[in-house]
Amino acid sequence: MAISTLKTGRIAIIGASGYGGLQLVKLINEHPDFEISTLNGERSVGKNWNEINPFMKILGDKKITKSNIDEIALDSDYAILSLPNGLSSQLTPLLLKKGVKVLDLSADYRFKSLDKWKEVYTKEAAKYKRYDYDLCEEAIYGFSEEFSSEISKSRLIACPGCYPTASLSLLIPFLKQGLIESEGIIIDAKSGTSGGGRNPSEQLLLSECSESIRPYGVIGHRHTAEIESIASHFAGHQVNLQFTPHLVPMVRGILSTVYARLRDPGLTAEDCKIVIEAFYKDQPFIDILPVGTYPATKWVKNTNKVMISVEVDKRNGRIVLMSVIDNLLKGQAGQAIQNLNIMHGLESDIGLPKITFYP
Amino acid sequence: MAISTLKTGRIAIIGASGYGGLQLVKLINEHPDFEISTLNGERSVGKNWNEINPFMKILGDKKITKSNIDEIALDSDYAILSLPNGLSSQLTPLLLKKGVKVLDLSADYRFKSLDKWKEVYTKEAAKYKRYDYDLCEEAIYGFSEEFSSEISKSRLIACPGCYPTASLSLLIPFLKQGLIESEGIIIDAKSGTSGGGRNPSEQLLLSECSESIRPYGVIGHRHTAEIESIASHFAGHQVNLQFTPHLVPMVRGILSTVYARLRDPGLTAEDCKIVIEAFYKDQPFIDILPVGTYPATKWVKNTNKVMISVEVDKRNGRIVLMSVIDNLLKGQAGQAIQNLNIMHGLESDIGLPKITFYP
């Protein structure tokens, strides 16, 4: 059918060789409405994509190029940036000025205040000069389920971090409706190694990670600030919470286990399930599981889904919330495409997988 | 678009709860031209599919039923059987008689001679009575790339085993063209645990398999006879070869490393690559890798691809052939759908994934 070959959006992928980039390349390549305009990457510049990625042969005969704003502007409607923190904000103002809409996977625009960013991302703030206070304020936080209306009108989306996506999907419904105490929230999160990226490091070797689990970034992990910032927005006041990430011997997936106290200790797990089900009604990527069914990260692998389960300890009124996502899809590139669909006026779930190949 | 919702083939999936069945359910559910008519399974009969498989929510409101030939015949054009060896051939004749075309994932129709089957599958032959000599002769061996013409006209397809698919994809081009000695062929194959199925067994527990590799079925594995039977067909004479399977600590994937002797020891790896490239010209699922690039099973995970690499040891004229497949897709359910496409007059690659989500 001729119709399906008419691609209406041209997408520049900036930072294609990392794990986030690889997901973007696959998803855009197979998307019915978008096509890849430019492939930028640090590695293998000048080489043919298909030659150096025999496991991901895409349409056409794309070469990997260095980023050139003018060229990108010429052939792209959108740019998705999968770059290190601090570097993204060097390119974003230039792209926007040329009329290219930007979806940024880094943390650069996730805080409304640039000063907050500088406080949390100290090292990057020392390396890169930034004065784009206005863009920080303008950028929309790309948690698609909650901000789709703003996303549809925006030209700059700050795509959420992987841990924040998993955690906020649990917290927002209850904080926004004032059903849990905002004090004493604990997030115990578990991630696969792909969250650590593709750059070689001893601590991500199979020899080191396999057959082992360990906490890291205890107390001070940067995603704490991001989660608190959005949680505070929905709570209506400053939220201070505990976030502990753990490294799990698997490639993909995040499981977030969240502990909080119900304001009304009389609520049951079924009550809470109904609450969150209503909140996410008609959202194509959110599945609320039956009470007593707990999600495995494997259930959402290679999909853009969030699967959620709710329990309540009747003895003490504590709620235990669990969510699983694929950290590289809903936690990164998938949610970016979801936002891209919204910006482009499409159904939010076009071109995004919903069912895993089990097992 | 109304067009895409018009499903023209109705498929009964018999044996839906095993790993092969799960792949079929997902693939048919998402296929543009087919729809699931019946879901048969041993487990959870009477239950709603979506309730007991929260990780694989499909369209409609399908219940799992016991197999009933009349009902299947009423609402199905094709039946795909993912059943234990010996059990398939109890249902197949009844289905064919009712006009339902059959794609069988078991070994029941993989030998032209029923006696050969009884010799290799002794235990099953003792358990199930079989007299369907004619069907054994009639059945087409569903190695799609080689037998597509016969497949398109057949009503009974014996889908190849996982190891045979990986091994024969390497051997057929060279045996058929007489380029290798048929004597002294060695197949050293490595498979993930999903090849062992979903039924609980101590030896497939993560605690037992993780961090370990081991050979099994040395000398006497049943797939030896299947590989030899097809290899003999293409060699034009009886081939007697060595096949050793190994269990690898991973879920999906088979790597087959094949050693043989070139008839013309002057051939280079590049020569042999050209030979096999020409042989599989225009085949959508076969990728011949550049000489010096070796395939990882991960490169084809969740796809219907075969990736192939060729090396030659100039010192002694030995050829080393390597292939990787996803054992549950190209090695089982994927190839079944490929055959179904061919039988239904579609392009063979409709509804079948070609690119993995890396990593």
Add this chain to the structure above:
Amino acid sequence: MAISTLKTGRIAIIGASGYGGLQLVKLINEHPDFEISTLNGERSVGKNWNEINPFMKILGDKKITKSNIDEIALDSDYAILSLPNGLSSQLTPLLLKKGVKVLDLSADYRFKSLDKWKEVYTKEAAKYKRYDYDLCEEAIYGFSEEFSSEISKSRLIACPGCYPTASLSLLIPFLKQGLIESEGIIIDAKSGTSGGGRNPSEQLLLSECSESIRPYGVIGHRHTAEIESIASHFAGHQVNLQFTPHLVPMVRGILSTVYARLRDPGLTAEDCKIVIEAFYKDQPFIDILPVGTYPATKWVKNTNKVMISVEVDKRNGRIVLMSVIDNLLKGQAGQAIQNLNIMHGLESDIGLPKITFYP
């Protein structure tokens, strides 16, 4: 040296074929002071141990026998029971009556009150009749570091569960000294699959567990009651806490992440580290890590160690405690041998490994 071959304690291992049993066989076999008197097992009764366990060839020519109290009594000083809950307490009274001291790995004697056991282990209580109220009261909870004096004089040791060992090693020092609030404690625990035992089950297959993490037993896991019971003992009042176990794709190891509130929010992580270091002074199996160093389960694999790390969030006075153990050693068979050493008047660390083969 003749001295080292003089074994002074004869040990019956009841339930040798499970994972706990396998550890016991290896540890006793290599122990300088103990020897295996009897190997009881459900599987392969009558067979030679070394024949059916080619990976664990032990001294002598031991056969696997059915449990016979008289025979055990004749040749054994101690019996270590690695049996299902409920079954242990069928044998224990008989063994004690014959003068055999018992170390029980099941939960049967972990509660001072038999009624509490019946409440928590409902299913087992329905299956096995129990009237041994006195033995429940008499049994010593074998958390070696805290109860060594009682253990040394006891004839019946209830060895702690794996999760309780990991969690209580963190809680006891702070609860006993009144440094944390006993209200609002949260234990988020992560375990390898060997904790689920060796009996085949679908959910422990590599195909199901690999590349996935999931919670289970949320709210109602039986170890909650055990942890609360011992925590209450040290707190001096009833403690009600949250315990959530998770299944991690690895064979061995438990990581316990514990969240609590400091009574004195002015304490630093260094302060708390000094507190716990002093508490466990001279304990050969407890390592307190420097502040900022977090333990990986791999660091204690195949050892009897507990490695502990402490953090404090200055913003809110919350303490985060982390411990890792090998669930089959310190969490099961290793701690049993540690207790056996104590009962036998030996140094507690004889014959128990302290350093892992990294990686």
Add this chain to the structure above:
Amino acid sequence: MAISTLKTGRIAIIGASGYGGLQLVKLINEHPDFEISTLNGERSVGKNWNEINPFMKILGDKKITKSNIDEIALDSDYAILSLPNGLSSQLTPLLLKKGVKVLDLSADYRFKSLDKWKEVYTKEAAKYKRYDYDLCEEAIYGFSEEFSSEISKSRLIACPGCYPTASLSLLIPFLKQGLIESEGIIIDAKSGTSGGGRNPSEQLLLSECSESIRPYGVIGHRHTAEIESIASHFAGHQVNLQFTPHLVPMVRGILSTVYARLRDPGLTAEDCKIVIEAFYKDQPFIDILPVGTYPATKWVKNTNKVMISVEVDKRNGRIVLMSVIDNLLKGQAGQAIQNLNIMHGLESDIGLPKITFYP
């Protein structure tokens, strides 16, 4: 006992931070007859070993130092070198001159001819100048089971590579006794990732290796030359064979599957088992498994064992030999200690583990 604390051999470990070095540190630290004199390492020079290796706390208060020949000579009887190829031979002559006996884990002295080494290790030969023809001739190949007499009198041991150890343990008995054809031997070997070392590289990341198996170094792997060199020695003529290594998603272990042709095709698997059993009679680290029992790498993990299984295909007289080792122990550091024991006049198995912690 005072006796056991009298350590009679002082060992310098040169290259302690890599995976081979870590095994040496653990083994020497726990060895009844040896003590660590010097810990040399590239990383963390000047730092306390126990501080930077919290998972491997050793006796004493050792610091990591830069290698200084005079200091090593002063306090060491033996030096074990776990260094990159080419670098070992820069230090070895200096150590020998000072009277320190050397066990080298690199490939530098594995060939009798330095010219052969230069041919195989081209890159290293370009980087490091070598003129030590005499030492190449003098060095004893440390395959302990075969060369113990020479090892006991030598001052320079070239410890075998991991793949050669696994493969030669199978080939030597049959080649030496002329029972197999030396032509047409095929070695299909599978290794865990720790064989690739501890230096960070993308291809050894868990994200890349997990859930995947792949061949590498096909045809040209350097261990081919080493295996052929020793195999030729025992065959009495030049042997030319096929060796293909594969990377398996696990940390430790090598499985070697070897295919050869029996000279007398009438020999059965039982016959061949008796042959190899007799050959390795009384060897403490070699286990010949019953016919029909195939070894898993897990069975020898963390031990110095070789487990071997033999099969014969009666149809064609082909023998299939299988061995498993722990690549870091019998394949590297363990065999070095075994040789050290022999050189020091001890039983070869002192201080070396024989039983794994299963699972």
